[in-house]
Amino acid sequence: MKKWISFVLDRPWVVIAFVLVITAVTASFLPRLIFDASIDAMIPADDPVLIDLREVSEDFGSQELFFVAIQSDDIFSPSTLKKIFELADELATIQGVTDVQSPFNVEMVESSFFGIEIRPMTFSLPQKPEEIAQFKEDILSSPYAGRLATSDGRGAALLLDVDGKSSERNIVINEIEEIVNRYRGPEDIHIVGDAYILNYTEKAMKQDLRNLVPFVIILITLVLYFTFRSLLGVVIPLVTVGASLIWTVGIMSWYGIAVSMISMVMPVILVTLGIASSIHILNKYQESLAEGLSKREALEQTFDIITSPVVMAALTTAAGFASLITAFVHPIREFGVLTALGVLVAMGLSLSLIPALLILFKEPQVRRNDSDEKETILTRMLDGITKWAVVHPRRLTVIVLVVVLTFAFGATRLTLESNIVNYFGESSPVKKGTRVIEEIFGGSMQVSVVVDTGEEDGLKDPQVLEEILVIQEYLNSWDTINHATSIADVIRELNQALWDGDPEFYAIPDSREGIAQQLLLFTMQGGTALDELVSYDYSRALITAQMKTLDAKTMSDVINQVDEFLANRYGNSELEVRLLGTPKVMLRLMNRYVQTQVSSLVSSSIAVGIIVALLMKSIALGLLSLVPLLFTVVLNFGIMGYAGLPLDAVTSIIASLAIGIGVDYAIHYISRYRLELAEKGSVEKALRATGISAGRGIVYNAFALIIGFLVLVFSHFRAISVFGVLISATMIVSSLAALLVIPLLLNYFAKRKRTV
Numbered sequence: 111m112k113k114w115i116s117f118v119l120d121r122p123w124v125v126i127a128f129v130l131v132i133t134a135v136t137a138s139f140l141p142r143l144i145f146d147a148s149i150d151a152m153i154p155a156d157d158p159v160l161i162d163l164r165e166v167s168e169d170f171g172s173q174e175l176f177f178v179a180i181q182s183d184d185i186f187s188p189s190t191l192k193k194i195f196e197l198a199d200e201l202a203t204i205q206g207v208t209d210v211q212s213p214f215n216v217e218m219v220e221s222s223f224f225g226i227e228i229r230p231m232t233f234s235l236p237q238k239p240e241e242i243a244q245f246k247e248d249i250l251s252s253p254y255a256g257r258l259a260t261s262d263g264r265g266a267a268l269l270l271d272v273d274g275k276s277s278e279r280n281i282v283i284n285e286i287e288e289i290v291n292r293y294r295g296p297e298d299i300h301i302v303g304d305a306y307i308l309n310y311t312e313k314a315m316k317q318d319l320r321n322l323v324p325f326v327i328i329l330i331t332l333v334l335y336f337t338f339r340s341l342l343g344v345v346i347p348l349v350t351v352g353a354s355l356i357w358t359v360g361i362m363s364w365y366g367i368a369v370s371m372i373s374m375v376m377p378v379i380l381v382t383l384g385i386a387s388s389i390h391i392l393n394k395y396q397e398s399l400a401e402g403l404s405k406r407e408a409l410e411q412t413f414d415i416i417t418s419p420v421v422m423a424a425l426t427t428a429a430g431f432a433s434l435i436t437a438f439v440h441p442i443r444e445f446g447v448l449t450a451l452g453v454l455v456a457m458g459l460s461l462s463l464i465p466a467l468l469i470l471f472k473e474p475q476v477r478r479n480d481s482d483e484k485e486t487i488l489t490r491m492l493d494g495i496t497k498w499a500v501v502h503p504r505r506l507t508v509i510v511l512v513v514v515l516t517f518a519f520g521a522t523r524l525t526l527e528s529n530i531v532n533y534f535g536e537s538s539p540v541k542k543g544t545r546v547i548e549e550i551f552g553g554s555m556q557v558s559v560v561v562d563t564g565e566e567d568g569l570k571d572p573q574v575l576e577e578i579l580v581i582q583e584y585l586n587s588w589d590t591i592n593h594a595t596s597i598a599d600v601i602r603e604l605n606q607a608l609w610d611g612d613p614e615f616y617a618i619p620d621s622r623e624g625i626a627q628q629l630l631l632f633t634m635q636g637g638t639a640l641d642e643l644v645s646y647d648y649s650r651a652l653i654t655a656q657m658k659t660l661d662a663k664t665m666s667d668v669i670n671q672v673d674e675f676l677a678n679r680y681g682n683s684e685l686e687v688r689l690l691g692t693p694k695v696m697l698r699l700m701n702r703y704v705q706t707q708v709s710s711l712v713s714s715s716i717a718v719g720i721i722v723a724l725l726m727k728s729i730a731l732g733l734l735s736l737v738p739l740l741f742t743v744v745l746n747f748g749i750m751g752y753a754g755l756p757l758d759a760v761t762s763i764i765a766s767l768a769i770g771i772g773v774d775y776a777i778h779y780i781s782r783y784r785l786e787l788a789e790k791g792s793v794e795k796a797l798r799a800t801g802i803s804a805g806r807g808i809v810y811n812a813f814a815l816i817i818g819f820l821v822l823v824f825s826h827f828r829a830i831s832v833f834g835v836l837i838s839a840t841m842i843v844s845s846l847a848a849l850l851v852i853p854l855l856l857n858y859f860a861k862r863k864r865t866v
Contacts, residue, residue: 115413115465119406122466129463133353136360143359146368147311149304149530149692152439152699152759159698162690166560170652171271171642174692175556176303178268178290179546185259185266186246188237190297195235197293198268204289206282211269213249213258217637219603226607228635253603256552257593257656265550272305283309300543302554304692307530307540314826315374323377326821330385333814340474343392346467350459351384358452367448370441371533372759375822375830376449382818383427383771384456386811387420390778391464393807396474405473409465417461419781422726423774424457426718426735430770433714434763438702442763446710488809489802492849496801499853500794506854514741517748524747526662526700527756533829544659552592553656557691559585559676561651564684569648570625575601575618577685578651584675585655590668594655597643604628657693662700662756669697703762710766711743718773726780734855735776738847739769745843746836755836760829764836772844775812779804779852793860797853805849812845 118125153160178201182190198212213231220227231252236245249259259266272282283306290299327348334344355377362373394416398408431453434446499506531554534541547554559581563574578598585594602616605628609615619625629648633640644651660668672689680687715736723732743765755761782804786796819841822834 111417111461112410112414114461115410115417118462118465119409119469122469125462125466129353129459133356136357136364139360139363140356141363142366143363144366144368145312145315145370147315147371147530148308149695149699151368151370151441153695153702154438154440157698159690159694162560162688163695166558166652166690169645169650174304175554175656176270176272176305177301177543177547177551177554178270178286179300179302179543179551180266180268181264181298181300181546181550182266182296184263186242186263188242190266191236191242191245193293193297194266194268197289197299200289201268201270201286204282204285206273206278207270207286208273209271211258213245213254213266216252216254216258218248218252219607219632219637221607221610225631226604226635228632228637253595253599260550265546267547267551270303279305280309280312298546300539300546302540302543302547306543310538310540311371311530311827315369315371318825318827318830319369319374319377322821322824323381325824326378326381326818329817329821330381330814333810333817334385334389337389337810337814338392338396338474342468342471342474346464346471347385347388347392349467350388350463351381351456353463354384354452354456354459355380357455358448361451362448367444370444371530371827371829372439372441372763373445373448375760375833376445376452378818378822379449379767380452380456382815383453384460385814385818386774387423387457387460388464389811389814390420390423390807391416391460393810395468397803399473405469408473409468413461413465415785419778420457420460422722422777422781424453424460425721426773426777427770428453429717429721430714430766430768430773433710433717433766433770434706436709436713437706437762439699439706439759439762442706442759445763446766488806492801492805492809493798495849496798496805496853499850500797500857503854503858506850510741510851510854514744517745517752520748520751521744523751523754525754525756526666526703527758529659529662529665529696531659532756533758533760533827535826535828535831538826548658551656553590553658555657555659555692557585557591557655557657557689557693559653560686560688560690561653562686562688563649564686566647566649567622567626569597569644569651570622570629572618572620572622572625574651574685575625577680578653579618580679581653581676581687582655585653585672588668588672590658590660590664591655592657594653595643596653597640597651600632600637600640600643601625601628604632657691665693666697666700669693699759703757703759707757707762707765710763711769714766714769715740718769722773722777726784730859731780734852734859735773735780736769737855738776738844738851739772741847741851742768742772742840742844746840749836749839755832758829760827760833761836764833764840767837768840768844771815772840772847775808775845775848776852778807779848780856783856793857797857801849801853808845808848812841815841 180194184190185194194212195214198210198214201207202210215230217228218231220229231248232245236242249255250261255261257267272279287301290301293299331344331348334347337343358380359377391412395408395412398411403411428450431446431450434442437443437446531540531544544554561578563569568574575598578596582594582596582598585591598618601618605619606612606616608628619628669689676687676689719732719736722735723729726732746764746768750757750761779800783796783800786799787793790796790799816838819834819838823831825831
């Protein structure tokens with residue numbers, strides 16, 4: 111490595127030119143960056159749950175709900191009815207909106223001279239009192255009551271079909287949003303649905319990146335300036351981290367990897383982490399200059415001492431991120447690999463670009479013996495912490511054990527979350543709209559049951575239709591599931607209409623022939639929408655219902671109990687019955703978050719331990735470096751448990767990050783301790799010298815990381831904000847653990863070795 115540093119110091123412009131060329135090439139790919147926040151992207155394409163959902167979507171149409179909900183004191187007032195009518199008409203004109211189902215145009219089945227008549231709920235906009243009264247009676251006595259209009263008059267809904275295959279889907283959603291905005295007031299109008307949430311999420315992600323990355327750069331700039339109080343200490347780290355970020359994101363764009371809800375935090379993480387090695391390098395450089403060395407000598411000494419810990423820190427941090435390759439969730443794997451790559455790129459630039467720039471710049475002014483008051487206070491604090499750890503080991507051990515046990519208990523209260531709606535704050539339009547749909551219409555997610563008879567025209571069997579009604583009644587028995595509908599409802603409506611509307615005949619006919627004739631009559635009279643309820647050969651039926659947004663445990667209980675009911679009733683029958691839908695996908699994700707957490711924790715701990723052991727040529731030191739990290743992980747889960755913060759797609763990566771990032775402190779501390787011990791010969795003197803020298807770098811480093819990660823608090827997403835707070839908390843804990851637990855253990859093993 112000495113030869114490499116000598117090469118860089120002798121030919122700095124060669125290194126700088128190479129970095130500029132690579133930066134320019136990778137930057138050219140940045141305009142091709144794409145975004146994808148869909149839940150489908152979270153799960154492998156060959157997962158059975160996703161395959162089932164995809165097959166049903168092909169047979170019966172999209173299983174996504176897209177609501178435009180109108181909230182008013184009285185939706186049956188003339189002005190509100192007019193607004194709903196005109197809004198529906200205008201939305202229908204948008205290219206890409208294939209259908210708009212409104213309270214006015216839904217099909218109504220009536221008795222007639224020819225048996226039945228199928229007509230719209232109303233042929234014209236009702237404005238006169240008698241017209242409104244008739245319309246209200248018709249819609250509230252129809253199967254659409256509660257779905258498109260509520261009996262209390264507080265809400266009406268438009269159900270939209272948005273072309274899912276259109277490459278311009280976001281443009282369609284933006285047009286819908288623009289039209290809806292014009293119609294708002296005095297009525298509240300909300301847009302709810304998977305497509306809208308996806309569109310809003312992607313826009314919020316882009317806005318976050320535009321705002322948060324410059325913000326973190328500004329804050330890091332301030333931290334660097336107050337740390338080194340020189341232009342050199344600000345420019346060089348920022349140039350280095352900027353180049354590494356461009357390289358990483360450019361490679362991401364080159365490979366066509368989309369920015370996800372998880373990987374959107376990568377730029378902030380890379381900027382923040384990239385500063386860390388720069389701080390350690392510049393801190394040591396200033397120390398060397400303070401010893402009276404020339405610029406060249408100071409740089410040679412700096413990189414002779416700092417290269418090993420910088421490489422170890424980068425490799426272990428990269429290993430922590432790379433451990434996420436074991437994750438079930440695809441975007442988490444991409445995030446892990448890309449961030450690991452970014453860390454390694456930053457390491458390479460730290461050991462090439464930084465010395466190349468430092469040799470060209472005039473060395474900064476360094477105060478040798480007249481450090482300012484803040485430095486004196488920090489030095490005394492660090493020395494006091496180390497001295498306390500060495501002098502009172504038993505007291506510190508008891509405190510550490512009590513803290514670990516307390517937070518370990520809190521970890522048992524950890525919950526899960528996979529609903530993207532809950533990633534937003536209460537004030538976001540996504541959360542507001544969802545809450546309205548939940549309160550007024552009974553649910554914002556669609557859950558479906560597929561009934562497969564296995565034979566053509568199997569659905570024309572009265573017994574099969576009766577079983578479909580049993581499933582509907584069971585679904586509707588849940589407070590959290592509403593408006594279960596199926597082909598059986600259409601058959602009952604037709605049968606009642608054929609008997610002059612007699613309520614007694616709102617039932618399934620007794621014979622196959624009767625059912626077949628009614629379906630034929632329905633089609634001949636212009637009835638539509640059967641394609642969304644049955645397959646073309648009448649072998650399969652779809653039961654759909656609206657489900658409320660629930661917390662993870664409640665949703666898991668509901669889904670599992672519905673699955674159990676279907677398995678018990680139809681497990682040994684000729685009918686194949688399956689539950690599917692977005693809630694089922696979410697449940698799948700929640701289970702995988704736990705697997706991701708466990709696998710990444712184990713793999714990152716093993717990888718980090720092995721890397722440290724190999725580089726330090728000591729198994730004991732490899733294990734020692736993990737102790738404060740496991741302490742940090744326990745505290746992280748404990749905080750989440752006590753605070754009621756769930757384990758989700760974003761927070762599930764924190765533990766691996768804490769291990770990968772937090773080990774840097776242990777590495778720098780142990781590396782410096784070994785040098786000080788070789789020089790001073792006394793364990794206590796070496797620890798106290800290490801506590802001051804390495805401790806200063808750890809404090810500056812941790813402060814920069816904390817400030818950088820706290821920027822995420824300002825994200826549009828509650829999940830990202832929580833991530834920022836938690837990862838900042840882990841940095842506080844891991845730095846304190848390095849300053850307290852590491853000297854405690856080093857002193858303990860040194861005493862034990864002397865005793866033996």
